[in-house]
Amino acid sequence: MNKGEYQLRVSMIVAVDNNYLMGSDNGGLPWKGIEKDKNHFRKYVASKTLLVGRKTFEEMDGWFQEHHTPYVLTRRIGYQTNSHTHVFNEIQDAIDYAKEKTVEEIVVCGGSEIYRLALQYTTTIILTILDSCFRVGGEPKFFPSIEELKSFGFEKYKEEYFKPSVQNEVGMSIIWLNRDRHLVPGLRK
Numbered sequence: 001m002n003k004g005e006y007q008l009r010v011s012m013i014v015a016v017d018n019n020y021l022m023g024s025d026n027g028g029l030p031w032k033g034i035e036k037d038k039n040h041f042r043k044y045v046a047s048k049t050l051l052v053g054r055k056t057f058e059e060m061d062g063w064f065q066e067h068h069t070p071y072v073l074t075r076r077i078g079y080q081t082n083s084h085t086h087v088f089n090e091i092q093d094a095i096d097y098a099k100e101k102t103v104e105e106i107v108v109c110g111g112s113e114i115y116r117l118a119l120q121y122t123t124t125i126i127l128t129i130l131d132s133c134f135r136v137g138g139e140p141k142f143f144p145s146i147e148e149l150k151s152f153g154f155e156k157y158k159e160e161y162f163k164p165s166v167q168n169e170v171g172m173s174i175i176w177l178n179r180d181r182h183l184v185p186g187l188r189k
């Protein structure tokens, strides 16, 4: 690839319920694994570089495989993991490292703190909306609504609906949002 043409792409993949609930400070997803969404997640992130917060990383412990190369964000100095990861204390350092390695795409995989932090770098959001309202113990964590995302320049360009089935008790929409690269403040740095 010609170095002059190289551009890092940052995308986000997330699942929410009808209220944009995506997790809680007690950890864990508000729902039990929904096969259709799990498969969609696995397929999208395969062989990509993933950015996760320390809490989500620990929750997903054992899930990552060698080809995933997770970047883990923590404020802890000297944080170490047992697996093949890169640990960063600043999101900008993770972005710069990816650029240095000419990584094609970073996929931000949560949790809520990291989604909010990474929004300034993101051009694509792949949003699953589960057609139900869940409850969580602890403080609920939300993802920005589509209306909020529109105010940051995101526009919906694709939507697929999947009816409830034996494997997936709830219906779900997978919505793809995009925004122009010139609206992405973080990548200009």
Ligand SMILES: NC(=O)c1ccc[n+]([C@@H]2O[C@H](COP(=O)([O-])OP(=O)(O)OC[C@H]3O[C@@H](n4cnc5c(N)ncnc54)[C@H](OP(=O)(O)O)[C@@H]3O)[C@@H](O)[C@H]2O)c1
Pocket (backbone or CB within 6 Å): 013, 014, 015, 016, 021, 022, 023, 024, 025, 026, 027, 028, 029, 052, 053, 054, 055, 056, 057, 059, 073, 074, 075, 076, 088, 089, 090, 091, 109, 110, 111, 112, 113, 114, 115, 117, 141
């Ligand atoms: N629905 C979904 O698609 C989805 C996806 C992923 C996760 N989740 C859920 O989200 C919840 C977890 O989200 P969360 O917000 O509590 O945690 P998180 O975003 O996974 O991780 C938060 C941690 O990231 C580090 N961090 C945050 N801001 C930072 C910064 N500016 N610089 C450096 N490090 C920083 C800190 O780690 P240290 O404490 O180590 O300093 C912080 O405690 C869980 O319920 C999980 O199941 C849902």
